Amino acid sequence: MEENKRCKKCGAPLLADEDRCPICDTVQNNDHDQINEKKNYWKNPIIWTVFVVLLIISVAINGYLNVNPIELADQKDVDEQAYEDAVLTIDEETSQYAQATNNNGLAVSYVNKDKVYIVMNQELIAYDKQLNNREHVYDFALTDFKDDGKYYYYLDENNDYYRVDKESKSEDVLLTNVYYVQNLGEKIYYQKDSDNESIYCLDLSTNEDKKINDEVSYSLIIDEKRERIFYVNENSELISIKFDGSDRRALASNTNTYTYDGEYLYCITNDGLVKVDDSGKAELIYESNGLQLVNIVDKTLVVQDSNTIYTMSLNGKKVKKLYTMDMTGEIVFEVVGDKVLILARGMGDSSITYEMISLDGKRQLLDTNDVSDGIGFEI
Secondary structure (H helix, E strand, C coil), X not given: XXXXXXXXXXXXXXXXXXXXXXXXXXXXXXHHHHHHHHHHHCCCHHHHHHHHHHHHHHHHHHHHHHXXXXXXXXXXXXXXXXXXXXXXXXXXXXXXXXXXXXXXXCCCXXXXXXXXXXXXXXEEEEXXXXXXXXEEEECCCCEEEEECCCEEEEECCCCCEEEEECCCCCEEEEECCEEEEEECCCEEEEEXXXXXXXXXXXXXXXXXXXXXXXXXXXXXXXXXXXXXXXXXXXXXXXXXXXXXXXXXXXXXXXXXXXXXXXXXXXXXXXXXXXXXXXXXXXXXXXXXXXXXXXXXXXXXXXXXXXCEEEEECCCCCCEEEEEECCCCEEEEEEEEXXXXXXXXXXXXXXXXXXXXXXCCCCEEECCCCCCECCCCCCC
């Protein structure tokens, strides 16, 4: 008998090879004890409480990801330096609806079959489609720019809308004190500030200037195919009307920023990104209270959530991070053809960097120096 070995239950002394206590008949085998401990483990109410809490958290996370699934880009075999120093080409013209949604206040762009126009540092610059051969067009800030081949159209800093003959350089002021100009060729839709900020349409072929509604109207988008006008009113409601102002429909509320793909509207609300059809049927496709901008490139949503820009499928199910600002500051983006132009400014920094980025993440920093004066429109 060894003094150091005793029964675990009654304390009776045991021989070294005894597996059962001769006094209380308690089995001394360690493996058997471990089995009993495992059985007793699940009888502990604390363990069950922790298990239930973890189960609830797991279900909640799974539900969130069903609404906001983040599909991370595959980083295998990616040369980050090649992505950051890429040479990009603008392969498509900016769609009409994407152009109407471009309204960030820091830049303006326009793409036709020949050139890419971008306002950079208070100047309008023209590029070729390979983002080379930079030339001055105007040495002042402007918005709502268009080049139809024969004329330049633009809204100046006084909100007067000009038409300029590219060959003779003669100018005509078509409209004064207007906003949200949508130039569709012969017809120009706009908001007239002096008349309750209502919507008007100027027909260039007849010179008829027709009032369409009598309501404060911001952020116009014109659908010629369906003959509908979309806008946001002073109550932050998304409204749809016919070209003659009839059939007014309130499609969404609590929104000031939206875009359109020709079938559905995508609105930033207090809850996140909402997808709306022309009857007002709405679906929350992405939850966030930090969304700032939304637009569409090549049937892909581009959204800004704080200082990060994501691409997103039109149903909101596939989300990828496209760009994030590493330093403290501010960013905005603008759709330029089939690419996205990122404008970034560090905190306390007056200069803006302009970086073009493709939907697959390739990036090209645009040079803001050494611009030739080949076009030469100046004031």
